[in-house]
Amino acid sequence: MSRFRPDMAERARALVALYPEPRSALIPLCHLAQEQDGWLQPDAMEEIAELVGVTPAEVRGTASFYDMLHTGPVGRYLVSICTNIACLLGGAEELLAHAQATLGIRPGGTTADGMVTLEDAECLADCDRTPCVTVNHRYVGGLTPQAFDQLVDDLRAGRRADDIPPHGTLVRVRRNGGLRADRGRVAAERAAMAEAQAVRAREAKEQAEREAALQSGPGAGSGS
Amino acid sequence: MAVTDAPRIVTARMGHDDSFTLDRYLATGGYDALRKALAMTPEAVAAEVDAASLLGRGGAGFPAGRKWSMLRKAPVTYLVVNGDESEPATFKDHLLIERDPHQLVEGVLIAAYALQVTQAFIYLRGEFALGLERLTQALNEAYDHGAAGADIFGSGFSVDLVVHPGAGAYICGEETALLESLEGKRGFPRIKPPFFPAAVGLYGQPTVVNNVETMSNLPWIILNGGSAFAALGDGRSTGTRLFALSGHVRRPGTYEVEMVKTTFRDLVYAPVYGGGVTGDREVKAFVPGGVSAPWFGPQHLDLPLGQDEVGQAGSMLGSGAITVMDSSTCMVRAAWRITKFFARESCGQCTPCREGSGWLERVMRRIEHGGGREEDVELLLDACDNISPGLQWPPQQTTICVLGPSIPSSIHSAIDMFRDEFLLHVKEGGCPFA
Ligand SMILES: Cc1cc2nc3c(=O)[nH]c(=O)nc-3n(C[C@H](O)[C@H](O)[C@H](O)COP(=O)(O)O)c2cc1C
Ligand code: SF4
Ligand code: FES
Numbered sequence: 001m002s003r004f005r006p007d008m009a010e011r012a013r014a015l016v017a018l019y020p021e022p023r024s025a026l027i028p029l030c031h032l033a034q035e036q037d038g039w040l041q042p043d044a045m046e047e048i049a050e051l052v053g054v055t056p057a058e059v060r061g062t063a064s065f066y067d068m069l070h071t072g073p074v075g076r077y078l079v080s081i082c083t084n085i086a087c088l089l090g091g092a093e094e095l096l097a098h099a100q101a102t103l104g105i106r107p108g109g110t111t112a113d114g115m116v117t118l119e120d121a122e123c124l125a126d127c128d129r130t131p132c133v134t135v136n137h138r139y140v141g142g143l144t145p146q147a148f149d150q151l152v153d154d155l156r157a158g159r160r161a162d163d164i165p166p167h168g169t170l171v172r173v174r175r176n177g178g179l180r181a182d183r184g185r186v187a188a189e190r191a192a193m194a195e196a197q198a199v200r201a202r203e204a205k206e207q208a209e210r211e212a213a214l215q216s217g218p219g220a221g222s223g224s
Numbered sequence: 225m226a227v228t229d230a231p232r233i234v235t236a237r238m239g240h241d242d243s244f245t246l247d248r249y250l251a252t253g254g255y256d257a258l259r260k261a262l263a264m265t266p267e268a269v270a271a272e273v274d275a276a277s278l279l280g281r282g283g284a285g286f287p288a289g290r291k292w293s294m295l296r297k298a299p300v301t302y303l304v305v306n307g308d309e310s311e312p313a314t315f316k317d318h319l320l321i322e323r324d325p326h327q328l329v330e331g332v333l334i335a336a337y338a339l340q341v342t343q344a345f346i347y348l349r350g351e352f353a354l355g356l357e358r359l360t361q362a363l364n365e366a367y368d369h370g371a372a373g374a375d376i377f378g379s380g381f382s383v384d385l386v387v388h389p390g391a392g393a394y395i396c397g398e399e400t401a402l403l404e405s406l407e408g409k410r411g412f413p414r415i416k417p418p419f420f421p422a423a424v425g426l427y428g429q430p431t432v433v434n435n436v437e438t439m440s441n442l443p444w445i446i447l448n449g450g451s452a453f454a455a456l457g458d459g460r461s462t463g464t465r466l467f468a469l470s471g472h473v474r475r476p477g478t479y480e481v482e483m484v485k486t487t488f489r490d491l492v493y494a495p496v497y498g499g500g501v502t503g504d505r506e507v508k509a510f511v512p513g514g515v516s517a518p519w520f521g522p523q524h525l526d527l528p529l530g531q532d533e534v535g536q537a538g539s540m541l542g543s544g545a546i547t548v549m550d551s552s553t554c555m556v557r558a559a560w561r562i563t564k565f566f567a568r569e570s571c572g573q574c575t576p577c578r579e580g581s582g583w584l585e586r587v588m589r590r591i592e593h594g595g596g597r598e599e600d601v602e603l604l605l606d607a608c609d610n611i612s613p614g615l616q617w618p619p620q621q622t623t624i625c626v627l628g629p630s631i632p633s634s635i636h637s638a639i640d641m642f643r644d645e646f647l648l649h650v651k652e653g654g655c656p657f658a
Contacts (some may be wrong), residue, residue: 016566018386020343021427026408027391036450052408065410067392083315084312085515086470088561122394122565123312124351127545129475137353170389171356176364194233 003047008036012051014175021050026062032068034168039070068137075110075117077155084123090130090142095122098145102152114217115156135160135190136167178200225494230456230482230646233444233464234437244358246365249264249326255371257443264378269338273442275450277462282397282435283514283543285531285578291432292339296420296480301429303344304335304406304421307436308390308397310349312565316331316478316547321348321355323439324579327361329385334446336383339432343384346436347402350390354407357581359387394569398541398625399433401571412571413625437466439542457483461530465544467491472505473498474552487514492530493546505550509641513542518617519637538617540543554657555645559638560588560610566631577628580611585633589647594654601639608632646649 004012012032016025029051033044045059052059063069081099083092096107099118103111107120127134129142133151140151152162165172237252241501249255260420261269274289274573304330309317318625320328328346336344340452363385366372373560376384389404390396396405400414403426430601445453452494452624461483469491470476479497481490491635492498492507501507509519518539520527521579527533534541549558568583605615610627614637639646 023408024388024406027350027405028389030391031389037252053323054408062408065393066350066390071389084565085511085558085561086313086476089355089471089547089553095272114324121615123310123314125309125315125318125349126327127313127315127470127547128478130470130476134351137351139354148531170350170353171360173360173364175360202360 004033005036008032008101011174012048012085016051018175023054026052026054027066027069028044029172030059030066031168034070035047035170036168038076038166038168045071055122073110073114075165076115076166077135077164078117078119078137079152079155080119080121080124080134080137081120082124082126082130084121084127086123086127087131087142092131092143095131095133095148096143099148102149111157116152118204138164182208227490228465228485228493228621229639230485232480233326234327234440234455234466235480236319238319243323243361244325246326246362246369253447254443255330255369257446258330258333258337258371259377261337262377262381266340268536269334269446270386270483272445272450273338276441276445276453277450277460278438278441278445278453279381279461279531280435281437281441281465282446283311283516284637285541286389288434288438291420291422291434292335294420295339295430295432298423298430298616299337300341300432301343302426302431303332303333303339304399304403304426304431304433305342305344305436305439306397306399306433307346307348307352307371308394308402309352309356309436310394311466311516311543311545312562313511313595314514314543314548315468315470317545318349318355318442319478320436321352325359326353326366327440327443328359328374328436329362329366332385333366333376333383334438334442335432335434335439336385337381340398341432342382343386344424345386345406346647347388347390347406350392352389356387356389363387386393393571394565395618395625396573398627401625402433403431410571412573414625415624453641456526457485457530459484459530460532465529465541467529468545469498469548470501470545471501471510472553473548474502475499480565481529483529484533486529488529488546489525491529491534491546498548501548501550503550504554505552506567507548508551508553509549509637510553511545511547511549511634513540514545515565516540516599516626516633517542518592518633519641521641528532535618540618544605552657554592554655555638555642556588556592556643557651557655557657559634560592562634563588566627570627574623574628576611577631580607580628581631582606583607583609584631588635591649592655594649594652596646596650598647598650600650601643604635604640608636 015028029048047057049056049059081096110117124132133143189193242248278288279285389431393411395401396411398413401411405411421431455464464482465648493500507522512520563585567585570577570581572578621629
């Protein structure tokens with residue numbers, strides 16, 4: 001099942017409505033599909049294409065550009081270990097080697113039980129806690145090998161289910177209903193503002209002209 | 225003079241555990257600046273920002289006031305806030321987003337009013353799950369509070385704010401790539417000119433793009449006046465700035481310091497900042513402004529944290545990311561890892577960047593792992609020169625965006641400062657630090 005469920009379809013339409021052009025909702029909708037299915041399935045891409053008015057190939061083409069959009073299955077928990085410069089200095093390569101050994105997979109791989117996908121990540125912007133690890137994009141701090149093993153145990157035993165939702169769920173806060181200002185009202189205000197701006201510009205210009213006339217008037221001898 | 229008594233401008237609330245809530249925000253003067261701005265003319269608000277001479281905090285350091293005034297002649301259609309923060313070792317914006325989202329929202333509202341924009345987008349790096357939640361929550365609260373949406377505080381001014389998640393691509397921090405991404409496309413930087421999205425931005429409309437930290441400074445500037453901000457710092461570098469300090473220091477973290485009055489040495493060694501190098505070792509080299517910046521050595525530690533001062537010394541403050549490498553660090557490995565980052569993140573549109581980054585990464589890797597040859601050092605420099613002719617600073621550009629010309633920085637720096645180390649790798653058939 002990878003078409004949007006009714007409740008998800010509702011949220012999808014609300015997302016599209018946020019933007020002046022539907023196409024802008026493409027990436028948010030991909031995240032929504034991943035929230036439903038854990039990864040981006042082919043018919044989800046077709047439905048997204050319909051919703052934003054592009055071809056399925058355009059959705060696939062865009063999605064394939066972005067690291068967070070997965071067009072193949074991902075484990076319940078995506079464990080990302082940063083190996084970029086600050087984390088490298090903080091022992092990231094050693095931690096990644098340890099993770100590969102204990103999980104028995106290489107970066108990009110998923111454990112046989114489908115619980116953990118391992119990722120060798122670029123900077124995760126938490127460089128004062130090294131080596132930086134995230135699970136489903138939630139920071140879990142800089143980890144020692146022992147702490148890493150504990151983390152994996154906890155994940156497998158469901159002990160982190162409260163603070164770390166399954167892969168794909170990015171934001172648990174819903175936008176409230178009041179997000180959009182009334183379009184007609186905004187358009188009217190815009191017109192009024194543009195008019196006020198024009199008036200101010202005209203006044204400024206007239207003022208400048210008056211000043212220039214005074215400057216160049218008889219007796220004003222500012223040569224240069 | 226390591227620590228000046230400059231006020232904390234963007235981190236004032238961060239001592240509180242609930243700094244991200246509307247209650248805390250309102251209890252500490254929140255949304256007063258917006259009320260004040262709405263009682264002024266948009267021009268007067270923009271004039272305060274101009275007087276502050278606030279330099280953009282996203283990397284290029286272009287004055288925000290000037291960017292806006294280039295646009296005020298033609299009506300601006302969109303305001304887009306850059307919260308993509310992916311430059312390696314940069315971790316300041318997500319702090320502002322997670323710990324003080326209302327300050328960011330208020331800044332965006334003030335900018336929207338000054339620019340008379342009725343639609344603003346905040347583009348957040350997709351991986352910022354917590355930041356997305358906190359910011360969405362803050363927006364909900366701001367709308368309920370009457371601070372955003374229709375007829376803000378009864379002023380007759382309306383603006384819609386939308387939080388937009390990215391999906392994992394460093395290049396989307398480049399402003400034209402960001403706009404493409406916001407249009408639902410691959411993050412391909414656009415061909416310049418136009419050099420600013422000012423004229424042709426989102427959906428082809430005039431658009432202002434500013435960084436999260438730039439926006440977060442606006443409430444303070446409006447409340448205290450542009451001249452109070454300009455009185456801090458020195459020369460063109462006014463106010464305070466966030467520096468993300470990482471690597472071999474005792475207390476890595478994000479610190480707000482007064483510009484120019486503070487030096488790299490202060491930041492690394494002052495007990496309230498870095499607290500010194502780990503293990504009491506020496507600083508071997510440091511990256512002064514994100515991995516696109518050429519490296520500095522210990523002789524540069526006394527340079528002030530000012531945009532022009534650092535620029536004249538041959539590098540940049542860039543994104544405010546300072547990474548310290550101590551005497552135990554292998555410089556080949558460090559430069560190789562940075563090169564690998566660029567090779568992975570090149571969007572692939574330009575040949576020098578796409579091919580060059582891959583080539584350089586492979587040569588760096590083989591030197592680090594014992595397969596290097598003596599002539600590799602010249603080969604590296606030659607390939608770098610092909611990407612950015614002359615290897616000068618600021619770099620020459622042969623590509624659509626400046627990611628390409630940023631690739632040589634670390635390699636060139638490492639060879640310049642530590643050529644012997646490269647040759648030692650070749651001679652010993654591997655890494656002498658391993
Ligand atoms: C490759 C590349 C990545 C960038 N990444 C970011 C980023 O993550 N955040 C940011 O604010 N600016 C980034 N920039 C700079 C933006 O293009 C732009 O200059 C900035 O957002 C303007 O905001 P400011 O004037 O307030 O600094 C990047 C630039 C390049 C070339
Ligand atoms: S320089 Fe590199 S990242 Fe920038 S547009 Fe060209 S290929 Fe893409
Ligand atoms: S370098 Fe690892 S999180 Fe930034």
